[in-house]
Amino acid sequence: MPSFTRELGIDLGTSNTVISEGKEILLHEPTSVAVLLDEWKMVEWGQAAKDMTGRVPEMIEVFNPLQHGVIAEYEITENLLKYVIRKVVGPMLLFRPKLMITVPCGITSVECRAVHEAGLGAGSREVYLIQAPLAAAVGIDLPIAPPTGNMVICLGGGTNQVAVMAMNNIISAGTERSGGVKMDQDIIDHIRKKYGVIISQITAEVVKMRVGAAVQEVDSLEMEVQGQDQVTGLPSSVEISSEDVVEALQDELENIVVLVRRVLEKTPPELISDIMDRGVALCGGGTQLRGVDRYLTKELGIPAYLVDNPTTCTAQGAAQSLTMLDVLQRALPPV
Ligand SMILES: Nc1ncnc2c1ncn2[C@@H]1O[C@H](COP(=O)(O)OP(=O)(O)OP(=O)(O)O)[C@@H](O)[C@H]1O
Numbered sequence: 648m649p650s651f652t653r654e655l656g657i658d659l660g661t662s663n664t665v666i667s668e669g670k671e672i673l674l675h676e677p678t679s680v681a682v683l684l685d686e687w688k689m690v691e692w693g694q695a696a697k698d699m700t701g702r703v704p705e706m707i708e709v710f711n712p713l714q715h716g717v718i719a720e721y722e723i724t725e726n727l728l729k730y731v732i733r734k735v736v737g738p739m740l741l742f743r744p745k746l747m748i749t750v751p752c753g754i755t756s757v758e759c760r761a762v763h764e765a766g767l768g769a770g771s772r773e774v775y776l777i778q779a780p781l782a783a784a785v786g787i788d789l790p791i792a793p794p795t796g797n798m799v800i801c802l803g804g805g806t807n808q809v810a811v812m813a814m815n816n817i818i819s820a821g822t823e824r825s826g827g828v829k830m831d832q833d834i835i836d837h838i839r840k841k842y843g844v845i846i847s848q849i850t851a852e853v854v855k856m857r858v859g860a861a862v863q864e865v866d867s868l869e870m871e872v873q874g875q876d877q878v879t880g881l882p883s884s885v886e887i888s889s890e891d892v893v894e895a896l897q898d899e900l901e902n903i904v905v906l907v908r909r910v911l912e913k914t915p916p917e918l919i920s921d922i923m924d925r926g927v928a929l930c931g932g933g934t935q936l937r938g939v940d941r942y943l944t945k946e947l948g949i950p951a952y953l954v955d956n957p958t959t960c961t962a963q964g965a966a967q968s969l970t971m972l973d974v975l976q977r978a979l980p981p982v
């Protein structure tokens with residue numbers, strides 16, 4: 648009898664939720680919700696909710712129910728999962744889907760259980776969890792089965808994660824509760840100090856994506872943004888250049904290097920020499936910052952390369968992992 652059960656990989660990220668079936672991306676939306684505060688009821692989600700940021704009346708709050716990759720608002724996350732799953736499988740959950748949901752490396756068993764239960768509560772039949780860098784490694788087809796070291800760096804919205812994998816397992820890993828959202832805040836702080844203008848979080852993210860860079864040796868771009876004068880409180884515009892963003896992001900970039908070094912210290916030397924030969928794969932939205940590969944290659948002394956599908960490989964790998972449960976089971980977090 649043919650199986651009607653859908654098998655979905657869900658990259659439940661701090662900033663974005665991506666759903667894949669096999670290698671096909673079915674949904675890619677911000678992990679944002681707009682909630683009616685009185686009733687604690689979700690009124691909008693995804694891009695539509697993110698677009699409401701800073702534009703809603705007091706009774707509505709727009710936020711991300713995950714912080715640093717872990718569930719901060721359980722009920723809302725479960726509800727959001729319900730919506731995204733229904734969106735991809737249709738309203739009639741006759742055959743409840745099987746899910747592989749990503750979690751950051753090194754989160755607690757309580758945090759893992761919350762994700763597991765949210766998946767079941769959202770209408771799934773069976774829920775498995777996978778560490779995001781391991782899913783990414785599968786999604787970019789790294790050869791993780793042989794006894795050879797592979798390193799992945801995932802730069803997300805709320806986490807930076809590094810893992811070394813071999814023999815279908817994670818050998819060493821590290822997670823920092825930092826990432827793109829912190830970078831946006833660093834841009835806000837830098838622009839306020841340098842130009843006396845306060846810009847919004849949304850504007851800071853746009854600046855980072857349009858003119859941002861990790862190193863000065865890229866084409867310099869500029870853009871004019873609207874903000875608020877720090878002293879008078881009046882509207883004020885400011886021209887921001889790539890150099891400004893490079894300056895703003897240095898501390899955060901250095902933190903990534905420290906994290907990678909910490910993971911390398913825990914990695915057996917044989918595997919380090921494999922990584923030196925093969926290079927480090929960069930994935931996650933943060934790796935789209937111009938020059939980040941060049942920066943990490945220089946600072947780490949290991950070639951760092953961008954993958955083709957940095958924002959979708961984790962969800963694709965999660966979906967593929969459902970067909971590899973026999974070999975991956977020992978590596979997956981227990982629930
Ligand atoms: N061109 C770009 N330059 C710099 N940063 C970018 C660019 N495009 C996207 N980003 C950043 O990538 C981050 C989102 O990446 P991603 O979707 O991989 O995170 P996530 O998986 O939701 O978060 P996490 O894995 O930390 O839970 C955001 O902070 C976003 O600003």
Ligand SMILES: [Mg+2]
Pocket residue numbers: 658660661779801803804931961
């Ligand atoms: Mg992620």
